[in-house]
Amino acid sequence: MDYSVGQVAGFAGVTVRTLHHYDDIGLLVPGGRSHAGHRRYSEADLDRLQQILFYRELGFPLDEVAALLDDPEADPRAHLRRQHDLLTARIERLQKMAAAVEHAMEARKMGINLTPEERFEVFGDKDPGQYADEAEQRWGGTAAYAESQRRAARYTKEDWKRIQAEADAWGERYAALVAAGEPPAGPAAMDLAEEHRRHIGTWFFECPYEMHRCLGEMYVSDERFKAFYDSLRPGLAEHLAAAIAANADRRQA
DSSP: OOOHHHHHHHTTTHHHHHHHHHHHHTSSSSSOTTTTEEEEEEEEHHHHHHHHHHHHTTTTTHHHHHHHHHHOOOOOOHHHHHHHHHHHHHHHHHHHHHHHHHHHHHHHTTTTOOOHHHHHHHHHTTOTTTTTTHHHHHHTTTTHHHHHHHHHHHHHHHHHHHHHHHHHHHHHHHHHHHHHTTTTTTTHHHHHHHHHHHHHHHHTTTOOHHHHHHHHHHHHHSSSHHHHHHHHHHTHHHHHHHHHHHHHHHHOO
């Protein structure tokens, strides 16, 4: 079978003008002509066009494409292997670029519109976007998540510094309370649990007692949250979860 220039343009997603140009420069000369002198392309011509388009997609100029395809020492399998290697390398580069974009998107999701230097200044070695995707998967459809995103999107660098300073000060006081042997159901621990709940409500989303109780359970069941709280003081995660539950019981009684 052979095909008209219009048919080939449709198959390949190129313009008729492009095919005329390839013919004029000798890159893709159709194997036949109709009685009226119109170009007719064979299956072999289509194979060559596919190779041309592969190399063009990879950024090769037309003169280099012609030299590669007309090399008498090369065979079609060599072209395919070369193209596969080049495409694999491009995919790896694109994946790295996509990862960088995703990282930026995570920061945007968390409302952390800060420079890298500012983020390190505010959060130290913590990554504020570390759990962004998981948070969206767990709570993306909830009103609390939407409210948290709405609030975080308007926070400035100074707001984030204040939020982090409050959290750090709370953590120091709670760690000291655990070190002093205060029981989770004691008034001091419950008061700090209440302060923890209000911090969430002030800066992120309304946190009713039952929701706070669920968060406390997650601080123990999720190894990453447990590791974070236990880094403040060994055993702090379980102590805090118990204090949150006791405070909820106290407030709901």
